[in-house]
Amino acid sequence: MILVVPIGDVPEDIVAGVSTFVNSYYSRLGLPVKVGDPLPVEVFESAFNPARGQFLGRAFLPVLAELGVGARAVLGITGLDLYEEGLNFIFGLAHPGLGAAVVSIFRLRPEFYGEPPNDELLLERTVKEAMHELGHVFGLGHCPRRDCVMHFSNSIVDTDLKGPLYCPACETQLMRNLGVMR
Template structure:
């Protein structure tokens, strides 16, 4: 059975990881896929990704390691979840990124926490936001681009407001594309 691997990187709460894995499985099981949570991997090996001036990690550095984990476990796609604050060149920050040719994606919860914006900690809101970013990056891994529909999970999030506005699911158009792509691959 094709499998999506979820990998916590460096001290992400188990409860949060489980909520994300359960949601993904709830959706992707329709394509005959199951979700497996792999043991946590440490953040230390990614220290070369850390930019001292920015205090952030270069996102793409995480992907080859996740790719190798995918190869080893036979996963169809690998999604890392990290507390590390991520960036890419030319961008102040990123909520996550995906590389379809590596079948690997990573999501950062750093800027999904309400306390990052001066709010109170809220586990439910954090779960909701992490689920959305995870579904978004997985959509990229399975060939979806950004969607103009602001309620679709494939809509690009410029800020946390966009993330909160959109839903956790693909719109009808994106869902159709995904069904077509994954139906063929099954």
Template sequence: MSSQKKPVGVVPLGEVPEIALKVIAAHISGYYKLSVQILPPLEHPEYAFDERRFQYNAGIILKAFESMRFKDYDKIIGVLNPDLFIPIFTHVFGEAKQGGKFALVSLFRLGKNPDGSPSPSSLIYERVAKVALHELGHLFNLLHCQEKRCLMHFSGDIQDLDETPINLCRYCSTFLKDRLLRQSDNEESLKKLDKIPLNLLGSKERFRQ
């Protein structure tokens, strides 16, 4: 058993590349030392489509999650292809309820470089991992960080996301470790968590399709 009572669930909404789900699950397990399960797909969230914006309202999807049965999971990350927005932003890469249970990751804007050219698959999967880990951080009550070299720093566009490292700053690492330790309920979990470094280092190996 890992560092919590219940695993994190990664659930596709509609058709999502399986490798994207595996990348997210592997990074959550490898970086945060949490148990993870990839769940069967849910239906495409057509109910959240905004005809004026031709985007999907992330808040509506998160609200719908609250009525679904995920009692066997501590946190849920929904992964989908469509472009997401919230009313105060033109788009978001992901969205989460601060300190809550549910988060979203959109793949829509992660496949192209700032100049519009296609990105290599390794870079796409790195972006996917960053967004997922960032949103999961919010679920564990981490706020946006002022430190630019921190995973929890806000990324408004692809260039920001690419410049953001996949590791947390010392403050955010310490905060997250404390949250996970408080959530842990057995000695084995505590031993595993004790191995999390104060600065979560990114792997040099990237996922390849």
């Protein structure tokens, strides 16, 4: 089972849309999606860096992992702006050992780039980042193929260029890592 946990104020249709997509892919690999109760932002107060106005991404993962008892992976979705040491921002991150990942929609919103709001585009981007981070949880690295969801997104342009699915090589590796035969 993959547990999806909204953190703070995340649009319901984003949580539902991501869960539906991830479920349609991963349930056939034996990992159906369950949506958990939302976590209040206050839980991550200590991860806030006032100088940057951002939250330290890695602080989210142990908390999510703790919620995921019985789950193969926990995926947090947040509206908070995340960063890591040495990086201006991150779209998301994952920890295979913890079985946890988090994605932020903060910089996936078209409004962030001065464009008009677009729910469909926001969902598309969030689905890609969710599939990417789950790939990491299940042991995949970055992929050189620009259309593969495991391609590294340096900017939103990369996210928009890639598809929401794993390329054949990444998918084969994923199946192997999950112990799925086909």
